[in-house]
Amino acid sequence: MITKAEIFYLNHIDELMKLNYFIYKNPELGNKEIKARDAHIDILEKKNFQIEKEFVGIKTAFKATYTSKKDGPKIAFLAEYDALPKIGHGCGHNILGTASTGAGLILKEFVDELGGEVIVIGTPAEESDGAKVDMAKAGIFKDIDIVMSAHPTGEFHMESGSSQAMEAIRFKYYGKTAHAAGAPHLGINALDGIITLFNSVNAMRQQICETDRIHGIITNGGEAANIIPDFSSADFYIRSSSDKELKILSERVKKCAEGAALATGTKLEIENYEYSFKDLRTNKKLSEVYTKNLKLLGIKDIKKGKKAGSTDMGDVSYCCPVIHPSFPISEGKLIGHSIEFAQASITEKAYEGMKEAILSMVMTSVDIIKDKNLLQEIKDEFIKNKN
Template identity: 55%
Template sequence: MREKVIKVIQEINDELIELNEYIYENPELGNKEYKSCKAHVDILREHGFDVEEKYLGIGTAFRATFDSGRSGPTIAYLSEYDALPMLGHGCGHNILGTTSTGAGIVLGKLISDIGGRVVVLGTPAEETDGAKVDMANRGTFDDIDVAMIAHPMDKHYRSGKSLAMEAIQFTFKGKSAHAAAYPEKGINALDAVINTFNNINALREHIRSDARVHGVIVEGGKAANIVPDLAIAQFYVRATSKKYLQELIVKIKNCAKGASLAAGTELEISNYEATYDNLVTNQILSKTYCNNLESMGVQNIYDRPDGGSLDTGNVSHVCPTIHPYFSISNNDIVAHTKEFADASVMPFAYEEMKKTIGALVLTAIDVINNKELLKKIKEEFEVTEK
């Protein structure tokens, strides 16, 4: 089967390179990936997929399905294609999406002989309002047996963990006044923001060492001689588990409430981006993928330090999921840079992309062919603490 997979990958390789470079040359921000989405949809349709565009009412999302017509598991590959402001594809979502869509096409060429179905999901705006959150909440993954996505990076890494994250905004409303002539008539909204930061800094002594709280002031007044009547702070609050994040959020909100009470302001609390759950890697599925990656010629697979947040985390709370990383450069490079974007269209990246597609497809074939393997994957999912 490995030889068949490699043969099909080679047959569509030029199409995948064309897809990747088109998206690289046309970077689009989250929820505005119209060209990128269409490029994925077009190639999937060319290879026999039934495609639902504007999936769930999301303008640049899609769901593409290839059904073998025979019973068997449903495998999902998750495609991303949003870019970064100023940097273009500094996170490499051009090659990420190409890898997932490529894996879907290859599996689609083989699935009629083994059963099941393959779904490729176009998931916009991972960098901000990750569409996977909405998809997970609205039942997209309820009929998916396993979900897989591989992200470009400096090396090949096993699927690990990510931090649960909530993007929380505090809007304080006070009362303006002349800061020198009538200070007693003003209510200083900026004081409430500053005290919120101070309260959170005091709280840090009493939170887990693996939690993270970091924020900025996005509105703090217009002139030094006017008491600020509006001040806004935004924070990312992160934790290793969804459960602890929820506990921590209550404390963070209390920091703002106390600051608002002290300053005499009104307080509005909202979320300015989607809330991401922590990634829960299915270890049996991950081991199967790594074994297949080694069979494709990758000798070194590393453990990646935990950090950052992913909307794939929300998927992993609904169905067995892995989110490994694959190398796109034989040099040390850092994500969210122009150098990283440029590496995603180099020959080295294409060779590693083919190996990664092979591993993703072979893993799906193992899951489809081996009922006992799928049973163990699902049993692990059911008992793993989220």
């Protein structure tokens, strides 16, 4: 039997496919997603959503709201649409955003009768300075009852899992140039600062948790082999299973950096070069409802959620109940951040996965609007896990 949600979905599928393909064909880096932003707004505006441009002061962000005349929960879908350098939509944010706008359009068809408010928020730059961090800091999620978005992945649906809290730290060492053969004793080698830092971090790895990750690159290692480098720098990502543990781990890495400066006589500067992300705290009750609805759609093989990697959805999950499950876009395995991943995001299989994710997000929303106790259970869990 075809459900109401499926009928509504069929009414929107053409414009959703067009939106996905357009964004795939026009990849834009974080905070430069002008075409993608306008394409989302165009569709939502035509369907009578109230549009707030440059939401929270971010040029390529937006908020689209549809409020029904009846009271009810506020349910938000977050649309990402940033691409990656050189590989375009290798993370599939074209289809992630399309799924969120799709869920918003379809849920809107229900709320006049059932009550509530539907919100689609355009959240730029997930791959770098995630806009959700600014939005969380501005407190915009505090009066929203539920937030959902679904990420594309390889071959299976995956429940909403957790992600690693992450800090992006840059280490800069300053020394003094000298002729590397003629007068090396008069120089202070900034590159030695960086090399000692890497060695100290590597020695520390034996005493860190399995869920911790420390990975860096040297971004400046000197100018010429015959000059003692007076400047060198490295960019690191440091990740741990929770925000609290991340703070401890970051401090340990910073101590390694300070020790390296002391050992080499260099001067050290430490700064954050991108936003830090909190870990994702999936609301288990909300996730159960989403998974139940996937099963109602006939999907049997649903895998447990991921643990590795980081996302700015983490910051949202500290503000209100959140799920961030994944839907399949390919018949086989896919490597994230690859050209193959981008190509998979416009295939028939991708549209099948997207449809299932959209329908399940909409059915979950309808369940919550209809059942006040369910919403209360979800909120109670959020409050209990808040600290």
